[in-house]
Amino acid sequence: MKQETDLKMMEILRILKSEDKVLGAKYISNELRKRGYSLGERAVRYHMRILDEKGFTEKIGHKGRIITQEGIKELNNGLIFDQVDFSYSRFQEKMYNISLDISTAKGLIIANISSINQLDAKDTIESVFEHGLAVSKNISYTKEDDVDFIKTVCGTTIDGVFQKNGIISRPSYGGLVKVEDYAPVEFVEQIAYKKTSITPLEAFSGKGNTSILDVISSGDGIIPANFRTIPMTKQDQAKKILANLNKIGIGGLIKMGQPGESVLGINVPEGMVGVSIIGGITPLCAAQEDGYDLNIKLADEFVNYESMSSLEYNVKPILSNANKEAKNVSFVLEKIFNLMSQVTFDYNTFEGDIITNISYVDKQNLDEALEIINKLYKDYPQYFMGDKYALVDDNDGKVGIATICSLTVDGILTNNGIVSIPIYSGVLDIDNRQPRFIELISYTGSSVDPHEIFLKKDMCDIATGNGSDKILASVHSVPYVARDDALDIFDTIGDAGFNFLDIGKPNEYIYNSKIDMYHFGYATAGGLNPIEKVKESDVCVDVKSIEKIMDFKYFETF
Known part of the structure; x- marks a missing residue:
């Protein structure tokens, strides 16, 4: 019942934020009804009084309530299970509200918004448009509260135009595409739009993920892109729409396949057509590559297309149509299942193989790194998956620090006839309140361990000393009928140094x-937390997750 109440209060906050004005109980009650919640005015007022007490809303006389900054923060970080489902629904809602009229080049489109500290990044950004590595020729520069913003057309705009014209368009993945000799080859990383609290392209928008400027200069590199499928019966109509969009300065098509044909390594169901569009954030990622500081937000607001400025733009990207052989996309869960199947750790003898993360530091930095890790374990042992580590020699002047990967537990349970599946990887916020996930990415549909994404985007703060830490953690699921047997195993491997953050009830x-x-x-701390602390301490470290199988006997206690 509490979870149902929380959902209703989150929806009230969502309504207040979307309207951005004082709203009364009657209006909120009507909006809730549209969203599937039957809540009368009296019940709405009751829920809003609770929100007032929490500081998430403020009563404005007899007119109603407004959302506070704390309320906005709660909306962003609160019920993460709601955010995971809402992320995909938000895209569908935005697609529905697109009103772009191709014949007049007027109407609402979805825009990506980025704050930028140095406006001289415009030269880099606009050069990307000139080479057609953007969704549209239109761009908007604005200034609010002394902060400069850049708005670019989001690729989801094309999905919305398809939908308005009766074409079912299902965004499936966002990720990174490898380009060789100007020809797009294959997706090398991707995340499914469903079951993630962070939009896929946003996950890959951090520094070091793309090499767009290399594509422009040499024809080889990595660019952001997204992928959707449409019914094969609508393929000809979709081609005509894309051609008409080209006429008003909207392009970005990377590749459209044939019915049932894989596109850039992604398998396409029978009767469907795969379509890949360049990411609308591509020009912004290029500016990051060039050393400029941007805060990129995807699909963040609606903008009238006709209000934007036009740049020199090639609706056909510099990318060629050459068909290069692409490897089928592999997903991290496939790798995980194979590693789990190699775990031989015996929970009675504490002997056998386990799954490890191995991260590398220069030999001269090893003592400092271990000192940081040992201090962290002394102060915050709960941030560790286990109390052990091992050192691995490397021939390149580096030493590997191996830590226990939480997937080892799934492997141990599986070996004992208990199905244990890792379902989410996330960032766990630990403050004075109950710990809670503020970001989650499903292992299903991801080609990369989500923990690596969170580390690259600097989303963790470990052992800050201010009572508010953000650590890596993962969630695993087991059939409730096996709970008693699983608990017995958990108790036993606890004696071997394995730690658990929480074990839930059915x-x-x-x-x-x-x-x-x-x-x-059950939730476990990420095995990379100690490595993240080393990274936060400005020690150079090459982070590698779910790296290899190792014998437990080589591990020593912190």
């Missing part, structure tokens, strides 16, 4: 992460 949420019916969940 159908109980784990730190705001939703568990399937007839299952229970």
Whole structure:
């Protein structure tokens, strides 16, 4: 019941934020009804009084309530299970509200918004447009509260135009495409739009992920892109729409396949056509590559297309149509299942192979790195998956620090006839309140361990000393009928140094992460937390997750 109440209050906050004005109980009640919540005015007022007490809303006389900054923060970080489902729904809602009229080049489009500290980045950004590595020729520069913003057309605008014209367009993945000799080859990283709290392209928008400027200069590199499928019966109509969009300065098509044909390594179902569009954030990522500081937000607001400025733009990217052989996209869960199947750790003898993360530091930095890790373990042992580590020699002047990967537990349970599946990887916020996930990415549909994404985007703060830490953690699911046997194993491997953040009851949420019916969940700290602390301490480290199988006997206690 509490979770249902929380959902209603989150929806009230969402309504207040979207309207951005004082709203009364009657208006909110009507909006809730449209969204599937039957809540009368009296019940709305009751819920809003609770929100007032929490500081998430403020009563403005007899007119109603407004959302506070704390309320906006709660909306962004609160019920993460709601945010995971809402992320995909938000895209569908934005697609529906697009009103762009191709014949007049007027109407609402979806825009990506980025704050920028140095406006001289415009030269880099606009050079990307000149080479057609953008969704549209239109761009907007604005200034608010002494902060400069850049708005670019989001690729989801094309999905919305398809939808307005009766074409079912299903965004499936966002990720990174490898380009060789100006020809797009294959997706090398991708995340599914469903079951993630962070939009896929935003996950890959951090520094070091793309090499767009290299594509422009040499024809080889990595660019952001997204992928959707449409029915094959609508392929000809889709081609005509894309051609008409070209006429008003909207392009960005990387590749459209044939029915049932894989596109850039992504398999396409029978009767469907795969379509890849360049990411609308591509010009902004190029500016990051060039050393400029941007804060990129995807699909953030609606903008009238006709109000934007036009740049020199090639609707056909410099990318060629050459068909290069692409490897089928592999997903991290496939790698995980194979590693889990190699775990031989015996929970009775504490002997056997486990899954490890191995991160490399220069030999001269090893003592400093270990000192940082040992201090962290002394002060915050709960941030560790286990109390052990191992050193691995490398021939390149580096030493590998191996830590226990939480997937080892899934492997141990599996070897004992208990199905244990890792379902989410996330960032766990630990402050004076109950710990809760503020970001989650499903292992399903991801080609990369989500923890690596969170580390690259600097989303963690470990052992800050201010009572508010953000650590890596993961959520695993087990059928509830096996709970008693699983608990016995958990107790035993605890003596071997394995740690658990939380073990839930059947159908109980784990730190705001939703568990399937007839299952229970358990949460573990990320094995990379000590490595992240080394990284935060300005020691250069090459982070590698779920790297290899190692014998437990080589590990020593911190």
